[in-house]
Amino acid sequence: MLALSQPLSAAPLIINTEDYPPFNYPDEQGQIIGSATQVLRDALRAADIDAEFRLLPWARAYTAARLREQNCVYSTTRTAEREALFRWAGPLAVNEWAAFSLAGQDIKASSIQELADFRVGSFREDAVGNHVAAQGIDVLRAPNERENLARLNAGLVDVIVTGKATGEFLANAKNVALSHLFTFYRAPLYLACHPSVSKDLIKRLQHHLPPLGETLGVSRHE
Structure with missing residues (x-):
């Protein structure tokens, strides 16, 4: 009963994410690692914020943060459609959106x-696919990014649109030779939290995140 009497803010923040290397993914022991994960863990520790990380399929991770109190999701692209749905902290990393085919294909x-x-x-629920679909392109949706690559390798799709670093990471792991067709956007990635997460907590966390230019890989003179 004591736990029920504690304020909601005393409960750990539930931070949902997906398997999306190199930003967030499980290691061989099942621990969630990756470049965005490390930035976020460091900031949470510095801000003295208790958090529990969970690895889920992207659609479930996103929906949890959208509908459940004290839930967040990363690495999330901050789009106009999503802006009012969440409270935001970041960016944690930058994701270049790109199109790939299999190497050797006449595409x-x-x-x-x-x-x-x-x-x-x-x-x-991927922002890259949503962006391409919004341009009038029919997009075939896989359950997750690894299956997206598997479909390309099996010849079920001709091109995949994805994060450039993610596509290259997964392809290297599976010994799949890709051809980079073009890059079409550079998207900062954020932590997106349910509106029940307090503004003060978000402010504390933001204070301990790297400066915007450092996260984006921009020098002070640019």
Whole structure:
């Protein structure tokens, strides 16, 4: 009964994420690691914020943060459609959005519009796929990013749109040779929290995150 009488803010923050290397993914022991994960863990520790990390499929991780109190999700692209749904902290990293085909395929494209004649793959609730679909391209949705790559390798899609670092990381792990067609956006990645997470907590966390320019890889003179 004592736990029930404690303020909601005393409970650990539930931080949901997905398998999306190199930003967030499980190691061989099942611990969540990655570049964005490390930035976030360091800031949480410095801000003295208790948090519990959970690895879920992206659609479930996103929905948990959207609907459940004291839940957050990362690494999340901060779009106009999502802006009012969450409280935001970050950025934690930067994700370059790119299109890939299998190496050796006779596929030539240098813009999203030129993908119209190809079968294009992404995965559920992914901002990259949503962006491409919004340009009028039919996008076939896999359950997750690893399955997206597997479909490309199996010839079920001609092109995948994904984070450049993620596509290259997963392809290298599976010995899949990719051809980088083009990069079309550079998206900062954030922690997105349910509105029940207090503004004060978000402010404390933001204070301990790296400066924007440092996260984006921009020098002080740029």
